[in-house]
Amino acid sequence: xxxxxxxxxxxxxxxxxxxxxxxxxxxxxxxxxxxxxxxxxxxxxxxxxxxxxxxxxxxxxxxxxxxxxxxxxxxxxxxxxxxxxxxxxxxxxxxxxxxxxxxxxxxxxxxxxxxxxxxxxxxxxxxxxxxxxxxxxxxxxxxxxxxxxxxxxxxxxxxxxxxxxxxxxxxxxxxxxxxxxxxxxxxxxxxxxxxxxxxxxxxxxxxxxxxxxxxxxxxxxxxxxxxxxxxxxxxxxxxxxxxxxxxxxxxxxxxxxxxxxxxxxxxxxxxxxxxxxxxxxxxxxxxxxxxxxx
Amino acid sequence: xxxxxxxxxxxxxxxxxxxxxxxxxxxxxxxxxxxxxxxxxxxxxxxxxxxxxxxxxxxxxxxxxxxxxxxxxxxxxxxxxxxxxxxxxxxxxxxxxxxxxxxxxxxxxxxxxxxxxxxxxxxxxxxxxxxxxxxxxxxxxxxxxxxxxxxxxxxxxxxxxxxxxxxxxxxxxxxxxxxxxxxxxxxxxxxxxxxxxxxxxxxxxxxxxxxxxxxxxxxxxxxxxxxxxxxxxxxxxxxxxxxxxxxxxxxxxxxxxxxxxxxxxxxxxxxxxxxxxxxxxxxxxxxxxxxxxx
Numbered sequence: 081x082x083x084x085x086x087x088x089x090x091x092x093x094x095x096x097x098x099x100x101x102x103x104x105x106x107x108x109x110x111x112x113x114x115x116x117x118x119x120x121x122x123x124x125x126x127x128x129x130x131x132x133x134x135x136x137x138x139x140x141x142x143x144x145x146x147x148x149x150x151x152x153x154x155x156x157x158x159x160x161x162x163x164x165x166x167x168x169x170x171x172x173x174x175x176x177x178x179x180x181x182x183x184x185x186x187x188x189x190x191x192x193x194x195x196x197x198x199x200x201x202x203x204x205x206x207x208x209x210x211x212x213x214x215x216x217x218x219x220x221x222x223x224x225x226x227x228x229x230x231x232x233x234x235x236x237x238x239x240x241x242x243x244x245x246x247x248x249x250x251x252x253x254x255x256x257x258x259x260x261x262x263x264x265x266x267x268x269x270x271x272x273x274x275x276x277x278x279x280x281x282x283x284x285x286x287x288x289x290x291x292x293x294x295x296x297x298x299x300x301x302x303x304x305x306x307x308x309x310x311x312x313x314x315x316x317x318x319x320x321x322x323x324x325x326x327x328x329x330x331x332x333x334x335x336x337x338x339x340x341x342x343x344x345x346x347x348x349x350x351x352x353x354x355x356x357x358x359x360x361x362x363x364x365x366x367x368x369x370x371x372x373x374x
Numbered sequence: 375x376x377x378x379x380x381x382x383x384x385x386x387x388x389x390x391x392x393x394x395x396x397x398x399x400x401x402x403x404x405x406x407x408x409x410x411x412x413x414x415x416x417x418x419x420x421x422x423x424x425x426x427x428x429x430x431x432x433x434x435x436x437x438x439x440x441x442x443x444x445x446x447x448x449x450x451x452x453x454x455x456x457x458x459x460x461x462x463x464x465x466x467x468x469x470x471x472x473x474x475x476x477x478x479x480x481x482x483x484x485x486x487x488x489x490x491x492x493x494x495x496x497x498x499x500x501x502x503x504x505x506x507x508x509x510x511x512x513x514x515x516x517x518x519x520x521x522x523x524x525x526x527x528x529x530x531x532x533x534x535x536x537x538x539x540x541x542x543x544x545x546x547x548x549x550x551x552x553x554x555x556x557x558x559x560x561x562x563x564x565x566x567x568x569x570x571x572x573x574x575x576x577x578x579x580x581x582x583x584x585x586x587x588x589x590x591x592x593x594x595x596x597x598x599x600x601x602x603x604x605x606x607x608x609x610x611x612x613x614x615x616x617x618x619x620x621x622x623x624x625x626x627x628x629x630x631x632x633x634x635x636x637x638x639x640x641x642x643x644x645x646x647x648x649x650x651x652x653x654x655x656x657x658x659x660x661x662x663x664x665x666x667x668x
Contacts, residue, residue: 209604210620212625213579244539245538245539245540245577245578246539246606246609248576249604249606249619249620250604250605250620255579256579259579283507283539285507285508310503312540313609315609326503326543331506
């Protein structure tokens with residue numbers, strides 16, 4: 081890792097020389113429950129609230145065996161804004177029964193989001209190893225179309241999260257923000273939009289243009305941050321804390337804000353290293369890294 | 375892994391319903407020395423020749439401390455066609471001295487290719503963690519431009535190999551075939567073209583169109599095959615044997631051949647598993663997989 085000051089002398093100014101200002105408080109900071117995986121939803125709520133974190137994105141595993149409406153009130157009682165529910169999607173399947181099962185599960189997710197008070201569900205769209213990607217994309221579009229009316233009626237938005245191409249085998253056949261934008265155009269539903277996660281998209285030469293396109297279409301629904309470590313030792317669970325890697329975080333935030341986004345900045349870090357560490361210390365590191373690097 | 379017959383019922387017919395015929399001999403089969411990493415160049419030559427493999431791509435490590443011209447004659451004496459030399463590139467660096475050092479190394483690679491009798495050098499273009507990717511791409515184009523005249527004079531072609539986006543941090547800032555085609559347009563040198571490696575490119579929705587574009591420009595210089603395993607356990611050294619994964623190999627070969635390519639099909643597999651196995655048995659598996667899946 082080359083020292084960042086040397087290679088990002090104008091962080092946030094890539095391409096247009098207008099520097100994006102650092103963030104100076106935590107009013108837009110949201111943390112995903114999976115980022116602090118060892119904590120229960122109650123532990124996370126207490127700790128985030130005590131640390132001054134403003135928002136929480138809840139992964140569905142944290143709602144298992146709980147009254148979802150009660151959890152939503154508990155989070156609000158801690159002063160936390162529920163930003164989104166992770167995750168819906170996984171629409172493609174090898175037969176009609178599998179596709180129907182996925183649609184049913186997404187309908188349950190919409191109900192959960194409504195009960196929780198989450199305005200957005202993040203969609204990891206799905207893929208089946210060996211299924212042609214264009215077929216998977218058709219099934220994804222069909223699946224979203226099948227549930228979009230229910231989502232709209234519930235006041236819940238659906239955010240297509242394009243996933244890094246290294247997950248095209250079994251997690252998502254939507255691997256660029258351009259594909260997500262194209263799919264939104266095709267679906268033409270104001271409740272269906274795009275999630276910009278830097279981990280998945282930072283390498284894409286079209287990223288800036290497609291963020292602008294999403295903004296113009298009023299479909300830029302969420303912004304997730306972490307970092308890309310060198311070397312990355314695990315395809316899934318070796319994400320870096322912001323500043324530990326090579327992603328031009330401030331530049332991308334600048335593009336997202338130029339596109340009109342003023343919502344939460346969500347810290348989503350899957351990391352065996354950090355999950356094994358003291359979670360309170362990790363949360364403090366997240367806050368420092370958020371101010372220094374995002 | 376879903377059974378392939380179910381999801382690729384018309385392998386090679388994606389999109390146009392014209393089936394690509396299976397390969398029925400080994401006259402276009404080339405193996406990379408790194409695929410059988412435990413073997414020296416002499417062992418590889420004997421084994422490939424005995425197995426009826428027609429071509430060999432030599433990685434530069436196999437030439438260390440050897441007379442390159444002698445190695446080239448030895449390979450030809452075994453009836454092997456030298457397909458390419460791997461690898462040049464790695465042009466970006468944080469200072470001018472580093473960039474000059476990269477250029478010098480690529481000049482040595484051109485000399486080696488000429489001595490070896492390799493008509494092509496595969497370029498892994500390079501990236502520096504933290505350097506903005508657009509800056510890295512400028513340095514790559516400058517580096518190729520600096521050596522292209524020497525390559526042309528030596529009768530050695532340079533093939534830009536776009537690398538999977540998961541290598542954008544430290545191996546290559548050229549991550550799609552569209553970017554490679556754009557760079558070739560910019561350089562406008564008939565000795566500079568594109569290498570299509572399925573492992574890096576299979577997920578790209580623009581792949582077919584950009585393969586066609588490369589063919590029309592007479593710059594489709596090489597075709598590498600392997601497979602993408604689910605799960606992939608290592609970012610570098612867990613490539614699959616053809617048929618073990620989800621890449622639509624026959625469809626992509628069809629696109630490459632539709633674009634006019636009739637050269638060698640090169641098996642390039644980095645695999646800790648296979649490197650630990652008996653290499654003669656592995657070579658037989660490669661031959662079977664080549665006929666069955668490519």
